[in-house]
Each structure stands twice: as structure tokens, then as C-alpha cells.
Amino acid sequence: MHARMIKAAGLALSLLWAGAVNATEVRLSAPTAGDDLQDDLRAASLAIAANEEKATKPQDLLAAARADYAQLIGVLYAMGYYSPVINILVDGREAASIPPFATPKTIDKIRLKVTPGPKFKFSQARVAPLANSTVLPEGFAVGEPAKSTLIQEAAQAGVSGYRDVGFAKARIAGQNITADHRARTLAADIQLDPGRRLQFGDLIITSESRVREKRIREIAGLPSGETFSPEELEDAASRLRRSGAFRSVALLEAETPNADDTLDIEAALVDEKKRRFGFGAEVSSLEGLGVSAYWMHRNLLGGAERLRIEGEVKGIAGDSGGVDYRLGATITRPATFDEDTRLLVLGELEELDEPDFFERKATVGASLFRQFSDVLEVGAGVRFRYSEVRDDLGERTFTHLTIPVTAAWDRRNNPLNPVGGFYLQATGEPFVGVSGSQSGARVYADARAYEGLGADDRFVVAGRLQFGSVIGAEIVDVPPDMLFFSGGGGTVRGQPYQSLNVDLPSGDSTGGRAFLGASAEVRVGVTDSISVVGFADAGFIGADSWPGDNGAWHSGAGLGLRYETGIGPIRLDVATPIGGATGDGIHIYVGIGQAF
CATH class of the missing domain: 3.10.20.310 (membrane protein fhac)
Incomplete structure (x- = not known):
């Protein structure tokens, strides 16, 4: 019993000792500094950071305190304060005076005392010589606050100005920076050596x-x-x-x-690994389960040709038609004809068992895509498609030669989970009828925009507009999958899948030639990985090529949850109809990635 009491007492003393070590108090005092400067000083302090991270070893705290002289001076210089007074007291002793090999056994208090002193201004702000197109930072001028960061930025701008016009080895040849403490000014004189103008080797x-x-x-x-x-x-x-x-x-x-002025x-x-395999899944209470998988070879023939084989099954155990199947293969070859053009060759088999039609189709084709910048790509190609259709209008076959032309402008800051920017995509696809099929054109556009609000973009407002039109061919002369429907996860959540269509005079129904879609979301971050979402969607389907009176609207709204995984958020949406006569009840959608 006595031994147990001794052990318990020892454990209690150990816990008290650990608590005492963790109780080190670190405080910064800078009464003459503004709030923003004080925040910057606190953020730069290694002693404050070490204490917040529960550092317990006195040698670690002392090392952090000694390093804080340079840390705090760096912040002050960056803001134009060149005569500060900094005292860092460790239990009343100046940290710089404590020998590294005489670390105290305990540290109770660390005081960071900062007097910034006066703010200096530039008496000289010169970088020379400069290339003609060089633009120096706006604040790098006589009479402006002499922030050290501006001197660095000005020097870098001078070097970059020469590099931009071919002087690849431009460098800083010398610098003369003098502080006049009586006048509270700083003279900065940077000399550049542009070197020789070079060509690519x-x-x-x-x-x-x-x-x-x-x-x-x-x-x-x-x-x-x-x-x-x-x-x-x-x-x-x-x-x-x-x-x-x-x-x-x-x-x-x-x-x-090189001697010939080339570099x-x-x-x-x-x-990368030569092969890759991936899969995905999405489930809806009405549309059922959809699963997809792909296999990819990244270097098929030794020239970075990419082969991708993918398959998809949708509508499993759903109440929106039957099960859909798709099997496709693509080969992509970069740098075809020139470095910014890639070639895409595709083949695809698809069976669609939709609420209003059943279709089997085969497609083969090739396209060229031109990359005009990191955010803009334009493509054009030719495809041959054959389809067999069974719907309210009977059994029909369609054979078309199509010429798809596409453009995509992607300015989103993160395609997987955007909090800012926009995305624009448009496709025009003229189709030429073969073997009696009708000719015309199909147009589709998709515009999305995102705006982050609040600290760390905690609130995100997202909006989407869609437009579609079939021109030059009557509804009965167009394959159903080239027409437009509304309802379900890709258009109007809360409405049954493809529930909005066109009723023909004969009493039959099919897709429309005109489509409008609008969606809005407000995403609110609850934690770093969890967000709640409120959303509303609306869709229009019309019988004519352009939206007008010959059509109908429906809409839905709901709430959702997002869980960020690093490869895109897991999405859960619960929605219900709020307008139109195409559905009722609650609908649930689960998938990976934002709805748009």
C-alpha cells in the first residue's frame, strides 16, 4: 500500500511538473505599434508559436526566443521601421545574453518588448539601368514609406524586365542602401548587370x-x-x-x-506510372446507382500517346427507365502537327433505356484540340454516328455525320472544388443526315461562376446557366439523345429524372429542341472539411428551337452536405420540387465532386 502511495504521489508530481512546464507565459508588448503591425509581429514570433504548440523543453523555448530578434526585425524592416528597440526577456534576462550552454532548467515567462521607432521614407529609390518595358513597384519612390520588401521587389522587377526581353543572365551587380537615422530616411541604389541578349539553344x-x-x-x-x-x-x-x-x-x-549567344x-x-485504373459511383433515390471505371495507358507507343478505356452503368435499381450502358475508348496524342495541338480518336458503344425512349448507338470520330493558353482550348472534329431508337413514335434508325466545334475557357481557381473564378464551355455541332436522316445543328453552352466571401472564403456563392438548342430539323427527325430533357442531378435536383419533356399533338412525348437551366448554391464552411449547402435549380424545355411560349418550366430546391477528401468533396443533396407539375416527394443524391 505504501509503495502504491509513493507511485501515485510521483505520478501526481510528474503531472504537476508537466503542467508547470506547459504553463510558460509568452507575451508580446508593442504599445506604440498599430494593431496590424502587432498582429504581424505575433505571427512572426517563433517563441509564441513554440508556446502555442506546447513546446516544453527550456532549450527549445530559449532557442526560439533568441531567433526572434531576427524574426521581429525582419517584420519591422519590411514595414519601414529601421531604428527599432527590441528586448526579449526570459524570466527577466535578455535572451541574447544567456549563453547557449547555460540554459535555465525552467522558463516561466518570456516577454517580447518592441518599440518600432519612426517610420523611414525613401530619400532615393533607384534601380539602374532598366529595360524599357520595366515597371517598378508603385511604392518604390522618393517620399514613400521605405519598406524593405519594396526594395526586394524593385530589384527583382529590374532583373525580370531584362529577362523578359532576352537577357536571361541579368543579375544584381551591386547595391548601396543607407539609412539616415536623423533624417529618418533610407537611400536605396541598386545596380543591374543585364549581360548579353540570348537565344534559346x-x-x-x-x-x-x-x-x-x-x-x-x-x-x-x-x-x-x-x-x-x-x-x-x-x-x-x-x-x-x-x-x-x-x-x-x-x-x-x-x-x-554558349559562345554563339544561345542558352x-x-x-x-x-x-508517371504507365498504367492507371480508377472508378466512381453516384446514387440517387430515383435514378438509382451509377458506377463507372476506366483503365489508362499513358505512353502507349513511346510518344506520350494516352489510351483510355472506360465503361459506365447507370440506373441500377432506379425508377427512371431501365439500365444504361456505355463502353468507350479514346487515344490522345499530344503535339500533333504542332506543339499546342492534340489529336483525339474515339470509339463508343452506348445503350440508353430512358423514361421516354430506348436507344442503341455507335460513334466513331476524331478531333483536334488547340491549346491557346493554360485556360483556353478550342477543338473541332468529325464523327460518324449510327443509332436505333424505340420510343412513342415507333422504331427508327438515324445515321449522321457530325462536325463538333467546342471551346472551353476555365478560370476556376480549383476545378475540383472552386471558390473563385468562372468556367465557360460552348459546343456547336452541325449534323448531316445520311440514308434519309435529316440535317441540322445542335448548340449547347454551360456557364459557371464562383465567388468566395468572408475569411478564408468560408462562404461561397456559385451560379450556373445552361442553354441548348436544336436548329434546322424537326423534333421527330432528331435522335432523342440529341434533344433536351430536364430533371435530375444534372439539371434540376428535386424533380424526377428527365421528367420535363415535350408533348406532341399526337399525344406522344419526347425531348425538346430548346433548353434553359439555372442553378444557384450557397456553400458555408463549418469546418476545414465539412460544408453545408443551400441550392435551387430551375429548367425549361420547349418544342421550338428557341425558348418561348411553346414550353414549360419546373424547379427544385434543397439542402446538402459536402465532405472534402482532397480529391474532391463527397456530395449529399436532399431536394424537393418547388415549381412545375412534373414530380413530388423528396429526392436524395450522393456523389463525388460539387454539383457544378
Whole structure:
């Protein structure tokens, strides 16, 4: 019993000792500094950070306190204070005076006392010589607050200005920075050495790759012989990344230019795994379960050709028609004809058992896509499609040659979970009837916008508009899958899948030639990984090619949850109809990724 009491007492003393160590008090005092400057000082303090992270070892706290002199001076210089007084007291002793090998056994209090002193202004702000197109930071001027960050930015702007016009080895040759404490001014004089104007030399592959060197150079599209440009260099790296064949891409400038004023570029590449397999799933209370899977080869023929085989089954155990099947294969070849154009060849078989029709179709085709920038891509191609249809109008066959033209402009800050920016996509697809099928054109556009509000974009407002039209052919002469329906997860949540269509004079129903869709969401972050969502959707289907009186609207609204996984949020939406006569009840949707 006595031994147990001793052990218990020892444990209690240990806990008290740990609590005492964790109770170290760290406080910053800067009464003459504004609130923003005090916040910056606290954020920069290693001692405050160590204490918040429950650092318990005195040597760790002392090391952090000693490092804080430089940390705090850096913040003050960045804001233009060049005569500060900083005292860091560890239990009343200046931290700088405590020998590193004489660390106290305990530390109770750390006081950070900061007197910023006066704010200095520039008496001289000069970077020379400058390239003609160089733009220096706006605040780098005589009479403005002499922030050290502005000096760094001005020097970098001077170097970048020369690099932008071909002087790849421009550098800072010297600097003279003098503080006049009596006048409270700072003189900054930066001297630049532009070096020689250079041209791109060879692209030298410095690492092994399964992609052939010739194809690597074709994909990169480095403009050898043309004037050096950082933008062109980044474009070459982006093309290699977009190919999907490489896990990492680094294009490095050679240390020394060649005698002929060219500069070689070294490419350090790491291949991605040759093959990849993936799958997904989505479930709705009405539409049932949908599952998809794909298999991909990233370097099929040694030239970064990508083969992707994918399959999808939708409508399992659903109440919206039967089960849909799709099996497709695509081959994508980057750098076809030039470095910014990729070739896509596809083949697809599909069976659609929808509420208003049953269709089997086969499609083959090829398209070229031109990348005009990191955010803008335009494509055009030709496809041949054959379909067999059974619906209210009877059994029919359609054979069409189509010419799809597409454009996508993606300015979202994160395609998987955007909190800012926009996305625009438009497709025009003229179709030529073969073997008696009618000709016409199908148009579709999708516009989405996102705006983050509040601290860390806790609130996100998202909106979407969709438009579709079939021109030049009557409804009965167009395959149902080229017409438009509304209702379900992709259009109006809360309404039954494809429940809004067109009633023909004969009493039959089919898709419409005109479609409008609108969606709005407010996403509110509850934690770093959980968000709640309120949403409303509306859709219009019309019999004519353009929206008008010959059509109808319906709408739905609901609430949802999102759980962020790092590869996109898991989505749960619960919705109900709020307008129209196409449905009732509660509908549940579960999937991966935002609704739009």
C-alpha cells in the first residue's frame, strides 16, 4: 500500500511538473505599434508559436526566443521601421545574453518588448539601368514609406524586365542602401548587370524516360534559335505537364551561355506510372446507382500517346427507365502537327433505356484540340454516328455525320472544388443526315461562376446557366439523345429524372429542341472539411428551337452536405420540387465532386 502511495504521489508530481512546464507565459508588448503591425509581429514570433504548440523543453523555448530578434526585425524592416528597440526577456534576462550552454532548467515567462521607432521614407529609390518595358513597384519612390520588401521587389522587377526581353543572365551587380537615422530616411541604389541578349539553344534531356527524346522535344516545343523568354520556357514546361506522361517536369537554364549567344535548357523529367485504373459511383433515390471505371495507358507507343478505356452503368435499381450502358475508348496524342495541338480518336458503344425512349448507338470520330493558353482550348472534329431508337413514335434508325466545334475557357481557381473564378464551355455541332436522316445543328453552352466571401472564403456563392438548342430539323427527325430533357442531378435536383419533356399533338412525348437551366448554391464552411449547402435549380424545355411560349418550366430546391477528401468533396443533396407539375416527394443524391 505504501509503495502504491509513493507511485501515485510521483505520478501526481510528474503531472504537476508537466503542467508547470506547459504553463510558460509568452507575451508580446508593442504599445506604440498599430494593431496590424502587432498582429504581424505575433505571427512572426517563433517563441509564441513554440508556446502555442506546447513546446516544453527550456532549450527549445530559449532557442526560439533568441531567433526572434531576427524574426521581429525582419517584420519591422519590411514595414519601414529601421531604428527599432527590441528586448526579449526570459524570466527577466535578455535572451541574447544567456549563453547557449547555460540554459535555465525552467522558463516561466518570456516577454517580447518592441518599440518600432519612426517610420523611414525613401530619400532615393533607384534601380539602374532598366529595360524599357520595366515597371517598378508603385511604392518604390522618393517620399514613400521605405519598406524593405519594396526594395526586394524593385530589384527583382529590374532583373525580370531584362529577362523578359532576352537577357536571361541579368543579375544584381551591386547595391548601396543607407539609412539616415536623423533624417529618418533610407537611400536605396541598386545596380543591374543585364549581360548579353540570348537565344534559346538545345533542349537537353538529363534524365531517362520511356518517352522518346524526339517526342519530348516535339511536345515541349522549345523555340530554339529564338530570343530567350521566361514565358516561352514556362509554356514548354506546361506542355510537358499537360501530356500526362510525366510526374514531375523541371526545365532549368544552363549556368553558362554558349559562345554563339544561345542558352541550352536542361529537362529533368520523372515519368508517371504507365498504367492507371480508377472508378466512381453516384446514387440517387430515383435514378438509382451509377458506377463507372476506366483503365489508362499513358505512353502507349513511346510518344506520350494516352489510351483510355472506360465503361459506365447507370440506373441500377432506379425508377427512371431501365439500365444504361456505355463502353468507350479514346487515344490522345499530344503535339500533333504542332506543339499546342492534340489529336483525339474515339470509339463508343452506348445503350440508353430512358423514361421516354430506348436507344442503341455507335460513334466513331476524331478531333483536334488547340491549346491557346493554360485556360483556353478550342477543338473541332468529325464523327460518324449510327443509332436505333424505340420510343412513342415507333422504331427508327438515324445515321449522321457530325462536325463538333467546342471551346472551353476555365478560370476556376480549383476545378475540383472552386471558390473563385468562372468556367465557360460552348459546343456547336452541325449534323448531316445520311440514308434519309435529316440535317441540322445542335448548340449547347454551360456557364459557371464562383465567388468566395468572408475569411478564408468560408462562404461561397456559385451560379450556373445552361442553354441548348436544336436548329434546322424537326423534333421527330432528331435522335432523342440529341434533344433536351430536364430533371435530375444534372439539371434540376428535386424533380424526377428527365421528367420535363415535350408533348406532341399526337399525344406522344419526347425531348425538346430548346433548353434553359439555372442553378444557384450557397456553400458555408463549418469546418476545414465539412460544408453545408443551400441550392435551387430551375429548367425549361420547349418544342421550338428557341425558348418561348411553346414550353414549360419546373424547379427544385434543397439542402446538402459536402465532405472534402482532397480529391474532391463527397456530395449529399436532399431536394424537393418547388415549381412545375412534373414530380413530388423528396429526392436524395450522393456523389463525388460539387454539383457544378
